[in-house]
Amino acid sequence: MRSETHARPLKERFARGLGAPICLTWELTYACNLACVHCLSSSGRRDPEELTPDEARRVVDELAAMQVFYVNIGGGEPMLRPDFFDLVGYAVDQRVGVKFSTNGTRLTAERARRLAAMDYVDVQVSLDGAIHTTNDALRGEGSYAAARSAMDNLAAAGFGPFKISVVVTRDNVMQLDAFSDIADGYGAQLRLTRFRPSGRGVDSWDALHPTAEQQRMLYHWLRDRPDVLTGDSFFHLSALGEPLDGLNLCGAGRVVCLIDPVGDVYACPFVIDRQFLAGNVREPGGFSTVWRASDLFVSLREPQSAGACASCGSYDACQGGCMAAKFFTGLPLDGPDPECVFGHGEAALAARSTLPQSAVGHSRVDRSGVPVPVPMPVRLRAPAHA
Amino acid sequence: MLAEDQDGADVEAQSEEDVDELLVEEVSIDGMCGVY
Amino acid sequence: MRAAAAPPAFEPDRGWRLNPQVALRAEAFGALAYHYGTRRLLFLNSRRLVDLVTSLHQFARAAEAIDALIPGDERAHYERALARLAASEVIDAV
Numbered sequence: 001m002r003s004e005t006h007a008r009p010l011k012e013r014f015a016r017g018l019g020a021p022i023c024l025t026w027e028l029t030y031a032c033n034l035a036c037v038h039c040l041s042s043s044g045r046r047d048p049e050e051l052t053p054d055e056a057r058r059v060v061d062e063l064a065a066m067q068v069f070y071v072n073i074g075g076g077e078p079m080l081r082p083d084f085f086d087l088v089g090y091a092v093d094q095r096v097g098v099k100f101s102t103n104g105t106r107l108t109a110e111r112a113r114r115l116a117a118m119d120y121v122d123v124q125v126s127l128d129g130a131i132h133t134t135n136d137a138l139r140g141e142g143s144y145a146a147a148r149s150a151m152d153n154l155a156a157a158g159f160g161p162f163k164i165s166v167v168v169t170r171d172n173v174m175q176l177d178a179f180s181d182i183a184d185g186y187g188a189q190l191r192l193t194r195f196r197p198s199g200r201g202v203d204s205w206d207a208l209h210p211t212a213e214q215q216r217m218l219y220h221w222l223r224d225r226p227d228v229l230t231g232d233s234f235f236h237l238s239a240l241g242e243p244l245d246g247l248n249l250c251g252a253g254r255v256v257c258l259i260d261p262v263g264d265v266y267a268c269p270f271v272i273d274r275q276f277l278a279g280n281v282r283e284p285g286g287f288s289t290v291w292r293a294s295d296l297f298v299s300l301r302e303p304q305s306a307g308a309c310a311s312c313g314s315y316d317a318c319q320g321g322c323m324a325a326k327f328f329t330g331l332p333l334d335g336p337d338p339e340c341v342f343g344h345g346e347a348a349l350a351a352r353s354t355l356p357q358s359a360v361g362h363s364r365v366d367r368s369g370v371p372v373p374v375p376m377p378v379r380l381r382a383p384a385h386a
Numbered sequence: 387m388l389a390e391d392q393d394g395a396d397v398e399a400q401s402e403e404d405v406d407e408l409l410v411e412e413v414s415i416d417g418m419c420g421v422y
Numbered sequence: 423m424r425a426a427a428a429p430p431a432f433e434p435d436r437g438w439r440l441n442p443q444v445a446l447r448a449e450a451f452g453a454l455a456y457h458y459g460t461r462r463l464l465f466l467n468s469r470r471l472v473d474l475v476t477s478l479h480q481f482a483r484a485a486e487a488i489d490a491l492i493p494g495d496e497r498a499h500y501e502r503a504l505a506r507l508a509a510s511e512v513i514d515a516v
Contacts, residue, residue, distance in 0.1 A: 229414065256418055
């Protein structure tokens with residue numbers, strides 16, 4: 001794909017005032033039957049204030065009226081919602097496309113057949129290791145087998161191309177070719193996304209985020225593989241040379257956002273924190289008013305200050321990187337990304353006096369409030385800490 | 387930086403096509419940061 | 423699902439129309455076009471281009487639509503834009 005560096009000013013103009021999101025993430029529930037070490041939404045326990053099935057349908061109505069093209073449904077584990085299929089059907093019937101992200105534990109053969117019969121539904125199965133030892137160290141014993149089983153079910157049902165979504169870590173970055181082989185075996189699309197220090201990810205980010213050398217390798221691997229999706233999550237690597245495919249900018253509050261299980265609207269799923277909370281869909285103006293007029297989103301759509309990055313010749317390429325990566329590593333938002341390809345973030349990280357710690361969120365906890373793994377038939381190991 | 391030099395040369399040599407390119411730009415629905 | 427065959431090349435002397443699988447959403451800069459089949463998203467960066475695309479079906483030939491809506495000195499640019507839209511299956515030959 002030819003360089004679009006010259007076109008970026010136009011794309012930034014779009015980011016300043018879209019009438020509606022292009023697509024958005026909708027976390028349907030904080031309930032989850034796994035306890036992944038790095039969970040970006042700190043999921044585990046269902047929130048008692050979850051949107052009711054009727055409230056959820058009203059959200060779909062709004063999205064359809066706004067012509068949001070697509071929702072990316074996740075959680076927690078969205079298939080744990082009793083109204084999961086009703087809601088997905090309701091959305092596609094109103095021409096709101098659905099992609100949902102799942103750990104696969106509930107994707108039985110019968111449900112795979114049901115999904116295969118639906119239009120405008122995409123499925124994304126999470127996998128963080130090409131072999132079970134790598135995967136299960138992060139996601140829990142049995143989770144690799146469950147994910148592969150879900151994929152087998154989708155293939156057997158004739159679902160067509162689904163997506164395998166991988167969070168790239170220090171431990172799996174040498175398995176990229178193996179992930180690609182798994183995807184090829186199913187006729188599926190491989191999707192690699194950035195490990196952000198969000199949710200429970202704070203606690204393991206220092207130990208598990210890819211090294212600078214690994215990131216360079218990843219950038220070149222992605223440049224050679226235009227068929228691999230990234231959700232534009234590696235735009236910070238574009239400072240290394242020709243930009244990767246995608247808009248190459250932070251979409252939070254500009255072209256995308258998050259609706260969480262209790263209707264809270266955040267800039268994106270990687271910044272579930274009061275500082276990035278724009279409003280709630282239960283407010284009188286609904287989601288559309290939050291999107292159009294919330295203070296947070298209006299301010300995100302202003303030109304952002306380069307701050308400490310102003311003197312760097314590559315700011316146009318990376319725009320200072322990811323807000324979530326900076327926020328949850330305790331770095332200032334108007335400075336370098338912790339994974340700045342020129343190492344400016346490393347210096348900032350070394351200068352920190354305290355390390356950030358994850359909030360409990362909706363993680364399952366023991367009586368003293370400490371997050372614990374899920375005690376259940378699939379035996380999970382205790383989360384590894386940095 | 388090498389990439390910037392190359393881009394500058396591209397823009398000068400292809401200004402007519404640039405306008406065309408800017409009339410229509412394409413990206414995948416997966417091509418925006420901030421979704422799952 | 424992606425079409426099995428490559429879409430026909432754009433010819434101004436044929437009739438064209440917006441693909442029914444494409445949603446067009448007006449914005450200040452022009453429009454967003456989303457193809458539900460291919461999952462491709464396109465930015466149409468001028469309102470004139472959007473008017474052209476939405477009016478195409480009213481003319482027997484695309485060339486007539488261009489005559490009606492596009493200043494003479496920009497014809498070539500808009501023809502090339504329509505060619506890109508045809509290649510992305512945003513517009514269909516009638």
